[in-house]
Amino acid sequence: MHFEPQAAPKPGYLVIDQLWKVFGDFVALKGVSLDIREGEFVCFLGPSGCGKTTLLRAIAGLDLQSRGSIRQAGRDISSLPPSKRDYGIVFQSYALFPNLTIEKNIAFGLENARRPKQEIQARVAELLALVGLSEQAKKYPAQLSGGQQQRIALARAMAVSPGLLLLDEPLSALDAKVRVHLRHEIKELQRKLGVTTIMVTHDQEEALSMADRIVVMNHGVIEQIGTPTEIYRHPSTLFVADFIGETNQFPARMIRNDTVGLAGTELACASCEVAAGSDVNAVIRPVDIIPHALDGREDIKTPQNLIDVTVTEMEFLGGFWRCRLSSPRLGERVLIADFSINAVRRLGIEKGGAMRAELPQNRVLVFPKAA
Secondary structure, rough: OOOOOOOOOOOOOOOEEEEEEEOOOOEEEEEEEEEEEOEEEEEEEOOOOOOOHHHHHHHOOOOOOOEEEEEEEOEEEEOHHHOOOOEEOOOOOOOOOOOHHHHHHHHHHHHHOOOHHHHHHHHHHHHHHHHHOOOHHOOOOHHHOOHHHHHHHHHHHHHHOOOOOEEEEOOOOOOOOHHHHHHHHHHHHHHHHEEEEEEEEEOHHHHHHHHHHEEEEOOOOEEEEEEHHHHOOOOOOOHHHOOOOOEEEEEEEEEEEEEEOOOEEEEOOOOOOOOOOEEEEEEEEEHHHHEOOOOOOOOOOOOOOOOEEEEHHHEOOOOOEEEEEOOHHHHOOEEEEEEEEHHHHHOOOOOOEEEEOOOHHHHEEEEEOOO
């Protein structure tokens, strides 16, 4: 049997190697390395001050790194000024020219590049159609809504067909409904154009819904890189687990590699390489807790970590009920669980009532306690 030799993997479209950024005594980036593939949509996600915007500005050449290198499409751009780099950028504040019409805003970069007038007109018309605002061409920015202005800012950034699109919290100034609608539009636009895109955000839902991969940052370092599913379901650190979505956290002690002790109760957990006897944090997300009736009406084929609990509080959050559960087996700790409306109705879950909560073994995650 003949096997073709496998080709070496291609280097990424954007390769960041050991990037450091120091402001006086403050280290904003600490040896950040990252490989972004062509056509990929990547989100830099993290709390304020984690370094995500600093990293974006270094890629754009707006704030040169203290050391390290950046390569785009095989070209070293580490020391190039912004005007010599191949990207379009969209800011949170839109940054449209208020004295220019919408079509003139979009045409600005093309006119600076001295493109033929006919080509400019065709490109502007194409982009206006792409963002669904053809009829707004003669208006001024102040005459448009915030969502429309942001779509025009996107069209302007894409006008010169850049190899890289940088988005600096582009949706944070918009109200919730517009934000949800526009993030879908941005993702669709990015898919159509196939442009490599980096978006900075502190909104976990935004990153989970839009990104091909998420780069979770904290204190100037990358905590984890992965797909939205990997980041949410398999966080590599306690910080990532806590930052992405809701969690229950309990101090516990490792008994075996698949069992933890919590308030005198043993719980089966996802297997991990933590030494027996170590102090750990046991984590489970509210959405992963499964409700069961106390009388055993349901057929639980493979019961895992079943705990009899009392429902002490219920909060209706539109699509689900958030319940606070207490049990002698949990000591003074309260378990937060998110149950669907159907489950609450089917099982008759109510405040003050008793029920069983199942904590699936593979969803009980364990992280070493910080020193």
